[in-house]
Each structure stands twice: as structure tokens, then as C-alpha cells.
Amino acid sequence: MKIKREVKLAITALLAVIILIWGINFLKGSSLFESRNVFYGLYDRVDGLKVSSGVVYRGYQVGQVLSISFTGERFDKVLVEFSVKKGLELARNTSAYIQSADLMGSKIINLIPGNAQQLAVNGDTLRTQLEQGLMEQVSNQMLPLKQKAEHLFSSLDSVLSIVQGLFNEDTKQNLANSFRSIDRTLHHLEGASGNLDTLIEGEAGRISQILEHINSITANLEQNNGEISRTLSNFAAISDSIRQANLKQTLLVLQNALSEVDSILIKMNEGRGTLGAFVNNDEFYYNLNQVSENLNRLLVEFRYNPKKFINLSLIDFSSGKKDNMGYGIVIYESENRLSPDAEIYKQNPNLKEVRYKGKYLYIWNTYKKLKSAQRQLDNVMKRYNNAYIVKIDFI
The missing domain is CATH 1.20.5 (Single alpha-helices involved in coiled-coils or other helix-helix interfaces)
Structure with missing residues (x-):
């Protein structure tokens, strides 16, 4: 077939x-x-981007521009359709950035990856960015220079205004008057110089006589130079003698003082005397420090609890009833008698009341022996800080 x-x-x-x-x-x-995904970008302008222009991702071409069309109610937007390889996953917030591809001004779309968790799907419209044009870049770089030039011209205008103000009619007149004053001053100096010459010529003989007197005085000083030198030498010798005498005495006193100090230091280093023991014996220092601390604590305790150290006696020793003597712990004292309903009675039902020297003493408990009262006092003071021991008569 x-x-x-x-x-x-x-x-x-x-x-x-x-x-x-x-x-x-x-x-x-x-x-x-090869299957591809299609995405869209909406721009105010595209600055020379063409159909079939490349689409790059991290510097590698992954697609191309498919179409460019106007959109919007007044066609004030440009819709760019471009393709991307289907295997490339893009975040939803990826930006389609139109930028220059070379020095010739060719444009490409550079996909700037975003950080969103969701991925863009086929047909999505991505965010868009547009590179500044060459004129805008030049304008931004020239703007600071323009501002500096305007500031410079403004300063120059101010300087010219000041200079113009200096050279007004009043200033010119003042300068002319100044030059005339300088001319008059020079004329006066010239006249004064002439007068000085005339004065010197008239007094030439007298000036010569003064110079002769000065020469005579100089000659006399030269003739008596030896005597003047001897006089100055005598004064120097007297001064040296006085200085040496005082210096020797001072050095002697200083030497004696240093010897005494050296002797004291030797004794201290050898441990002799109180200072030596204090410096060389650590135990002595620690004991002294401990005594000082104990004394300080004792004074503080005595200051805040004087009744702890001073016992009041409620016994009339003249009666001779020593067998009934005991000791009581006072927890409260008052000039006025307490009511039976007072709180201290409620807390201590066995509280005893004793009147002594115009005061009412309230005794917590009584003891036959002082040591027993002292042992119990520490426990009572935990509740009543001002508690103290007194001697009492049980009868």
C-alpha cells in the first residue's frame, strides 16, 4: 500500500x-x-519587564513570565502572570520582586522566600516589590548633596548680607575718620620726635656730666672690690657657722630620738613588755578582744535590764526573822493598783500583790533559795522582759 x-x-x-x-x-x-504552577503579581508598573522574562529563585531560573496585562477600574494596575516549576514549594508570603538582571536594564522576577508555614498553591497572587529605577537611585544619592548645596548657598547669602552691611555709608565714613586719626597720630609722633631731638641737643652737657658721675661710681666700686668681697665672705662665713651649729644640734636630737625608737621596736619584736606581748602574742590579743566583747555585752544587758542585776529587798532585817526570808520573781510593777479583772491576773491566777515604797509589785512565784529563783527567771523573762528577783518575807 x-x-x-x-x-x-x-x-x-x-x-x-x-x-x-x-x-x-x-x-x-x-x-x-514539564508541569508548572502559575502565580500572579499585581504591580503599579513593571519598568520594562517583558513576556518570557526569567523568574529566578535564589539565583536559579525556575520559570518565566507568561503574560502582562492591565487591570483595575482605570487600568492603573499591571497584572503579571508567571510560571514556576511544580516541584518548588513557596511560602504564602513569598514576594515577587522585579529587579534588574544586568547593566543593560533587562528585568527579571526574583522570588524572595517568606517564613509562613502555609505554602502557596497554583493560581495564588503573591506579594510584589519593585526595584527603584536608576533615576530614583540617583535622586536619592543626590538629595543629600542638594540639601548641603542649598545650606551652603544660604550661608553665603548671609555672609554677603553681613559684608554689604559692613560697607554701608556709615562704615565707609567711620573708616575714613579712622585713617584721618591715624594720620594725625603719625604727625604728632613726628613732632614729638623733633622735640626729643631738640631736648637732647639742649641737655647734652648735663647728660655728659651724669655719665661721668656714673663712670666715677663704677671706678670706685672697682677699686674697693677687694674689701667688698671680704665683707661678703665674712657674712657667708657667719651664716655657714650658724647653719652648721643648728644643723649639728638638730641631727644630734634626731639621732637620739631614732635610737629610742629603735630600742622600743627591738623590745617589741622580742616580745618584751605589754606592747611586745600585744604585738607578738596572738592569744593575748584574742583574750583581750574577748574580754572587751563580754564587757560590752554586759553593759548593754545592764542598760536594758538593770533590774536583773539589782535585787530589791522587801524584808525588814531589824526584825530578825531570817527563817521566813524567800525570793520572788516580779513580772509587773505599778504606782496604781491593778483591777482584779486585769489581763495579767487572767494569765497568772496565782499572782501575788505586794506594796513596797509606794508601788505595787506583782510576784509571779516565790522560792526559798535564790538559785531556784534565778533558774526560773530565764523562763519567765521569755514572756516578761522586765522581770526581776526580790527578797520577800513569807509572813
Whole structure:
């Protein structure tokens, strides 16, 4: 079976079209057999971005621009459709950044990855950014220079205004008057110089006489130079003698004092005397320090609890009843008698009341022996800080 010529031509044409389409896409960097995701970006302008411009991710081309169209009610926005390889996962907040690809001004879309957890899906509209144009960059760099130039011109204008104000008519007149004053001053100096010359000429003989007197005085000083030298030498000798005499005496006193100090230091180092024991014997120092601390605590205790150390006696020793003598612990005293309903009676039902020297003493308990009372006093003072011991008569 033979294939007709027309069929061959049709098959050849179809293959040519397929190859042409594949070649065009190959030159564009896309493949007919590779699946891709399509995304969109909305821009105010695209600054020369073209269809088939590259889409890069971290410097590697992953797609291309598919279409560019105007949108919006007044066509004030540009919608860019671009493709990305399907295997590339992009975060939802990835930005499509239009930037220059080379010095010739070619534009590409650079995908700046975001940090969102959700991924962008096919058909999403990504965030957009636009690189500043060359004119904007130059303008931003030139703006500080422009501001400095304006400030400089403003300063120059102020300087010129000040200079112009200095050289007004009043200033010019003042300068002219100053120059005339200087001229008059120079004229006066010239006249004074002439007068001085005249004075010197008139008094030349007298000046010569004064100079002769000065020469005579100089000659007399030269003739008596030896006597003057001897007089000065005598004064120097007297001064040296006085200075040496005082110095010797001072050094002698100082030497004696140093000897005494040296002797004391030797004794201290050898441990002799109180100072030596204090310096060299650590035990002596610690004992002395301990005594000082104990004395200090005793004085503090005596200051706040004097009744602990001073016992009041409620016994009339003249009666001779020593067998009935005992000791009581006073927990409260008052000039006025307490009511039976007082709180201290409620806390201590066995409390005893004794009147002594115009005061009422309230005794917590009584003891035959002082040591027993003293042992119990520490426990009572935990409740009553001002408690103290007194001697009492049980009768």
C-alpha cells in the first residue's frame, strides 16, 4: 500500500510545526512536557519587564513570565502572570520582586522566600516589590548633596548680607575718620620726635656730666672690690657657722630620738613588755578582744535590764526573822493598783500583790533559795522582759 504524496506533505508539515513550537519554547527556557504552577503579581508598573522574562529563585531560573496585562477600574494596575516549576514549594508570603538582571536594564522576577508555614498553591497572587529605577537611585544619592548645596548657598547669602552691611555709608565714613586719626597720630609722633631731638641737643652737657658721675661710681666700686668681697665672705662665713651649729644640734636630737625608737621596736619584736606581748602574742590579743566583747555585752544587758542585776529587798532585817526570808520573781510593777479583772491576773491566777515604797509589785512565784529563783527567771523573762528577783518575807 502506497502513501499518497499529500499525506506525506501533511505529516511533514505537522512535524515541522511541532518542532518549531518545541524550539521556540526551548529557546524561551520552557519545556512542553514539564508541569508548572502559575502565580500572579499585581504591580503599579513593571519598568520594562517583558513576556518570557526569567523568574529566578535564589539565583536559579525556575520559570518565566507568561503574560502582562492591565487591570483595575482605570487600568492603573499591571497584572503579571508567571510560571514556576511544580516541584518548588513557596511560602504564602513569598514576594515577587522585579529587579534588574544586568547593566543593560533587562528585568527579571526574583522570588524572595517568606517564613509562613502555609505554602502557596497554583493560581495564588503573591506579594510584589519593585526595584527603584536608576533615576530614583540617583535622586536619592543626590538629595543629600542638594540639601548641603542649598545650606551652603544660604550661608553665603548671609555672609554677603553681613559684608554689604559692613560697607554701608556709615562704615565707609567711620573708616575714613579712622585713617584721618591715624594720620594725625603719625604727625604728632613726628613732632614729638623733633622735640626729643631738640631736648637732647639742649641737655647734652648735663647728660655728659651724669655719665661721668656714673663712670666715677663704677671706678670706685672697682677699686674697693677687694674689701667688698671680704665683707661678703665674712657674712657667708657667719651664716655657714650658724647653719652648721643648728644643723649639728638638730641631727644630734634626731639621732637620739631614732635610737629610742629603735630600742622600743627591738623590745617589741622580742616580745618584751605589754606592747611586745600585744604585738607578738596572738592569744593575748584574742583574750583581750574577748574580754572587751563580754564587757560590752554586759553593759548593754545592764542598760536594758538593770533590774536583773539589782535585787530589791522587801524584808525588814531589824526584825530578825531570817527563817521566813524567800525570793520572788516580779513580772509587773505599778504606782496604781491593778483591777482584779486585769489581763495579767487572767494569765497568772496565782499572782501575788505586794506594796513596797509606794508601788505595787506583782510576784509571779516565790522560792526559798535564790538559785531556784534565778533558774526560773530565764523562763519567765521569755514572756516578761522586765522581770526581776526580790527578797520577800513569807509572813
